[in-house]
Amino acid sequence: MTSESRQLGDLATQLVTESRRSSATDTLFKYNDPLVRMIIREQRGLEELVNASLRDTEEIDPSQVSPSAIIHQTAIARNKRCLLAYHHHRISFLKDLFWAKGGALSHILSNEEIRANLSPHEVDFLRSYNSLVVEFRSDFTDELDITASVSQPPKDIHALVRVVRDCGVIQTELGTIDFQKGQRFMVRKADVEHLITQGYLEEIQS
Numbered sequence: 001m002t003s004e005s006r007q008l009g010d011l012a013t014q015l016v017t018e019s020r021r022s023s024a025t026d027t028l029f030k031y032n033d034p035l036v037r038m039i040i041r042e043q044r045g046l047e048e049l050v051n052a053s054l055r056d057t058e059e060i061d062p063s064q065v066s067p068s069a070i071i072h073q074t075a076i077a078r079n080k081r082c083l084l085a086y087h088h089h090r091i092s093f094l095k096d097l098f099w100a101k102g103g104a105l106s107h108i109l110s111n112e113e114i115r116a117n118l119s120p121h122e123v124d125f126l127r128s129y130n131s132l133v134v135e136f137r138s139d140f141t142d143e144l145d146i147t148a149s150v151s152q153p154p155k156d157i158h159a160l161v162r163v164v165r166d167c168g169v170i171q172t173e174l175g176t177i178d179f180q181k182g183q184r185f186m187v188r189k190a191d192v193e194h195l196i197t198q199g200y201l202e203e204i205q206s
Contacts, residue, residue: 008046008075011039012082019089028093031119036083043079046072094118094126098133102197105130159189160204167200 015035022029053069097114101107105126109115115123163179170177172191179185179201195201 008042008071009078009082011035011042012079015039015086016082019086022089022093028090028097028114028117030117031090031122033119036086039079039083043076046076046079050076090122091125094122095129098126098129100197102194103130103133104194104198107198157188157190158186159192160184160186161192161196161201162204163200164202165200167195170195 015032018029018032018035050069050072053066053072057064057066057069097108098105108126109123118126161184163181163183163185166181167179170179170192173188177185177187179195184204189196189203192201196203
């Protein structure tokens with residue numbers, strides 16, 4: 001669709017439609033930087049039109065507001081709401097993903113498919129969010145693991161796990177354990193919940 005035939009708000013509508021598709025499929029699509037930039041350029045053009053209308057009206061009757069200025073200002077406000085809704089949806093998706101992965105930022109960012117769909121600002125957000133979570137949990141990490149699942153609480157304190165992928169030496173309640181692929185360990189589940197979520201360990205159901 002050309003700029004001549006496109007109506008005000010069409011670009012923003014495309015952005016909202018993309019967010020709806022993302023919610024419906026539970027998929028984070030690639031950040032639509034070209035479309036976001038086009039909307040921002042449209043915003044600047046609309047602001048110029050509003051300012052021009054206000055200047056023209058002031059010369060004739062300062063007490064009146066031009067109908068065109070009202071229309072363009074309404075379009076500006078709608079574009080802003082759509083931009084905010086789009087980015088709010090993506091940030092909420094990333095937060096949910098962060099907790100679903102047990103707060104394992106490296107696991108998320110090492111996933112090439114996920115990383116390719118993120119903007120640089122979203123990567124920065126995840127890193128800052130992770131830093132806040134780490135700082136918050138540091139005061140009570142021995143008593144509570146806030147990254148553990150609350151929808152599926154453990155039935156037992158301890159769990160038998162099998163190492164699916166080497167994950168190195170981990171500090172647990174029983175001391176340091178070198179988790180090497182193929183080995184089995186009986187450990188406190190809270191100590192390895194994040195490793196199970198990340199796919200390094202597999203819980204063996206009795």
